Amino acid sequence: MVLEHSPYQDPRTWKMTPAMIRARQPFVKKNLLGLSALLLVTGGIYVYTYRFLNRDNDFADVPIPPIDAAELEKLKKEYEEHKQQTSNK
Template structure:
């Protein structure tokens, strides 16, 4: 099934003239749809970047950094 050559392609895998004629009426509509989808994805990505950039995260409490004595105690407790 996958190894069979399509009747709409020649041996070099180019579209035949019949296939090119069949696709021609849809070329403009497909290009416009592609541009709209690309524009929408770009707008969502841009909005996401801008929304994340303005968040300063200053109200988020930070835990104290781990001290070396606590980590050594945890390691010795894990071994026992």
């Protein structure tokens, strides 16, 4: 049967018996140390990857050409027209 009675669990509450707690006691520190090592490695990989992917220097070496005032005014006008069209929808 799937839910057979275990000698290390109380049959009424399904909690660990004192014998099971004593049997697991020598391994608690090693298990916590192993868990913390796994979490630190996983967290380190996550942080390293996140910082690597969020670098924003893809186009740092591409020079930006200067823009004259007339072209800037034209672009501002187009932007305002587009903004009004999208707000009317």
